[in-house]
Amino acid sequence: MIPHVVRISVKDLVEYTLRSGDIDTRFVGTSRAVEGTRIHQKLQKAGGDNYIAEVTLKYEISYKDFLFLVEGRADGIISEQQQVVIDEIKTTAIPLERIDETFNTLHWAQAKCYGLIYGEQNKVEQLAIQLTYYNIDTEEIKRLRETVTLQELQTFFYGLLDSYLVWAKQLEAWKELRDSSIKKLNFPFPAYRQGQRELAVAVYRTISDNKKLFVQAPTGIGKTISTLFPAVKAMGEHKTGKIFYLTAKTITRQVAEEAVNVMRGCGLDFKSITITAKDKICFKEKSICNPDHCEYAQGHFDRVNDAIMELFLQERAFTRDVIEAYSQKHMVCPFELSLDLALWADCVICDYNYVFDPRVYLKRFFQTSQGDYTFLIDEAHNLVDRAREMFSAELTKSTFLKVKNLCKGQPIGKTLSKINTVMLGMKKECGEEGYYTQLDQPEELYPLLWTFVKKASALLTDNHKADGYDALLELYFNVLIFLKMVELYDGHYITYVETSSSEVTVKLFCLDPSKLLGEAVQRGKSSVFFSATLVPLDYFSEILGGEATDAKIAFPSPFKVEHLCLLVADRISTKFKNRASSYQEIAQYIHLAIQQKPGNYLVFFPSYHYMQEVYHIFSELYSDIETLIQTNVMSELERESFLERFRPDSNRMLLGFCVLGGIFSEGIDLKGDKLLGTVIIGVGLPQICLERNLIMEHFRKKNELGFEYAYMYPGMNKVLQAAGRVIRSEDDKGVVLLIDERFSSYYYKKLFPAHWRYPREVRDGNEINTWLQVFWKGL
Known part of the structure; x- marks a missing residue:
């Protein structure tokens, strides 16, 4: 009989069989994530030539009808004259006198598992298990050592396996039921839509071949089911062990849940x-x-x-x-x-952070070797800026000053003062421009930040209820995040210092997230990046960590081209310098776009100020039309209330004023007569700022596409997303009016999707009226 295979890490095996007690994340040396790496390296280096650091250990053992594949990484293996020592390093803020042989059974268990694997593979009948505790406050070291025989380790290890077998048997029974249901599963709809079968086949092949795929698939193809269905089928054939469906928004996570439920309704056990x-x-x-x-x-x-x-x-x-x-x-x-x-x-539906963000990604899956995972990355256009946020970190002078004032009389105050002084020096270097940049890291800060971490650690450990505890804890974690990014810093980063009034901000800014995203997806075996607006595809493939050999596919819209009336009003400039003179004309054009057919419309602006100015004029000129306006901050209830107003009603006119790239320009689904059209003001360029200009300069040097990568492509993505709100199903019909002279230029037109290739350019209100009359009467 072929044994059932169980893959498990040493850490998971130990935790699931031996853990007990409370969750307690009160500060007891929480700096391990960042400082722990540095301390591990320090102790490992001090071990000398006989100390082999970070040893990957893998063990296959047949046991009671199961083949266990157990793996982990020992901190160190020491070759002494008389014996081999398995070293497990733990950083802590707990005074070392409180730590003895009974302090933590999980620590011993983990080290013993490494000892068993090493002993079995190297025929060592007796070895030593050592726990090395390093106090991050005092820098003291305490070592606990126990000599054990291989037979004792075998007895201990088999005891863990016996405990885990309860879980293993349940999981194996489930997999057999799941795989049987997958084999019988057919596509959960009567027929494939246009392009849907081709997408599903491409996803299946990508998973089968352990590759990456970038897909630009317009609304209507059914991207969610077209990626999940082939991934599920591949799982049933053991081509992938787990699916991660990654999204940027709650609404898209709900769509993924619904797609899985549809397949369950067709007999899938999942x-x-x-x-x-x-x-x-x-x-x-x-x-x-x-x-x-x-x-x-x-x-x-x-x-x-x-x-x-x-x-x-x-x-x-x-x-x-x-x-x-x-x-x-x-x-x-x-x-x-x-x-x-x-x-x-079988499938984990979650935010991008849990796979990509180095601060919070799921270490239980991704900390050891490559996993048998498939990543389905929905709305992948959102990942570019999200990745830049994940891989960047900043510190502000005011937070250090605030904590210093709260910690008066404490030894940490001197360190905070020194950090404040260094940042004041940085402020002077900013000069009249108010900022400066450098390719090198701000290394003058690092010794002080590490000193702060050490002193803050001691304070936080012993003063849970002291004044300023929360502010100190928040700053402590911000500093740790900053120091974590130091480990990632390379030529894809830049350091900038910016000052405003009395504030000074120091930022490690990730200009190009492609390398780190590429490394992140290597934690799995296959990845599919997909979106309705992955345009241009080559840009997104590059910036999302793709390689020249990765497959790229762009699908045409499955909807009839004649169902969309696309107008371009290219006689109006919405550039910043010309906006004030455009308010009145913009208001009139909006009215022209909606007056031919009563119903619901949205208009999108490049900024809140522009929107508000035109809104006031429009409301005065056309007071009979019901309007809504997006505000700077809207609660979940306010957002829902806004969207609920968009009900099918052929006797009513409703116009919503919104911001391009905001909460209503993507991720909302107003099908049928809930939305008849959108008016989009401007080409969506991000606001000019220091960071965008740094990105522009970086890519200008790299590929001479600085403006495109920093401004044009992100801007047009917003336009395409907003326009995509109109046609949501094969029965939808509607209007998109683009207002800006740049929309008729070659550089922007080449970014239009295939079903936009022949927009109607309108020179005045009469032409808008004419085309809309023809469109609505012809339907």
Whole structure:
């Protein structure tokens, strides 16, 4: 009989069999993520020639009808004269006198597993297990050592496997049921739409070949089901082990959930989980994870395995509501439960952050070797700027000054003063321009920041309720994030210092996220980047970390071209210097665009100020037309209320004023007569600013496409997204009026999608009226 295969990391094996007690994230050396790496390297280097650092260990063992593939990475293996030592390094802020042999059984268990693997593979009958604790405040080191025989390690390891077999058997039974249902699964709709079958085949081949694919697929093809269905089929054939469906917005996560439910309705047995952000799913007013503050944190690890087992046996869709219900029943943390369940789910639906952001990505999946994962990256055009945010970090002088004032009399005050002094010096260098840039890192800050981390660590460990604790903790984490980005800094970055009034900002700015995104997707085996507006495809392929050998496909719109009336009013300039003189004419053109057919319309502007100025004029000129206007900050309820006003009503005129690139220009679905048309003012160029200009200069030197990469392509993406609100289904018909002289230039026209190739250029109001009369009467 062929044994069932179980792949698991040493860390997961140990945690799921031995963990117990509370969740407690009160400050006990939380700097491990950043400072821990530096300390590990320091101790490993100090070990000398006999110290082999970061040793990857893999072990295959057949045990009770299962083939376990266990892997991990030992911090160090030391060759001494008398014996081999397995070294496991732990950084801590806990005084070392509190740490003894009974301090943490998980630490010992992890090191023993490494010892078992090394001993088995190297025929070593006896070796030493060593735990090295490094106190990040005092820099003291404490080593605990235990000599064990290989037979003792085998007994211990088999005990872990026996405990884990309960889970393994359940998971294997589930996989057999799942794979059987996948084999019987057909495409969940009566027929493929135009382009849909070709997209599904391309995705399947990409997964089968462990490749990357970039897809520009207009609205209507059905991108979600066309990527998920072939991924599910590939899973049934063991071509991928787990699917990550990555999105930028809640609405697209809901669409993915619905697509999986559609397949379940056709007989698919499949477990999916949607990961909700910690702050949103937490039951408490503030997500403070310690047993004194939260009853769900108290004893969480004593109860969580029972919660996982019951939920896994009873449910298929691990949605937010389901996770919250089981969390309350078993009194466990819903966020931690969802992270654990992700290990058992077939598909993980989540935000980009959980795969790409170095600060929060799911280390349980991505910290060791490449996983058997498929990444389906929806609305991939959003990932460019999101990636720049993920890979950048900044510090401001005012936050250091604030904490200094709150920590009067504390030794940390001197360090904060020195940091403030250095930043004042940076401010002087900014000169009249108010900023300066440099290719090198601000290394003069680093020794002071590390000193701050060490002193803040000591304060935070012992003063949970002291004045200024929260502000110090926030600054502490901001500094750690900054120092984390230091590890990533290379030629794709630039440092800039900017000053405004008394403020000074120092930023490590990621100009080009392509390298880091490329490395991130290597954590899986295949990736599909897709969007309705991945235009131009070569630009997005490059900036999202693609390679020359990656496949790229652009699909035509499946909708009838004659259902869209595309007009270009190219006699008006909306450039910043000309905007004030355009308000009246813009208002008149908007009215012309909507007057031929009553119904609902949206108009998009390049800025709030431009929108408000035209809104006031339009409201005075056409007071009989009902209007709505987007505000700077809108709650979820206000957004829903705004969209609910767009109801089909042929006897009413409703016009919504919105900002291009804002919350209503993408991700909303107003089908049929809910929306008859949009008017788009300007070519969507991002506001001129220091960062955009730095991006422009970087790519000007790299490929002579600086303006295009920094301004033109991101701007046109906003235009295409806003225009895409109009035709959402094969029965939809509508109007798009583009207002700006640049829309008729070759450089912008070549970015028009195929179904925009022949726009009607209108020179005045009469031509707009004529074309719209012809369009609406001809339908």
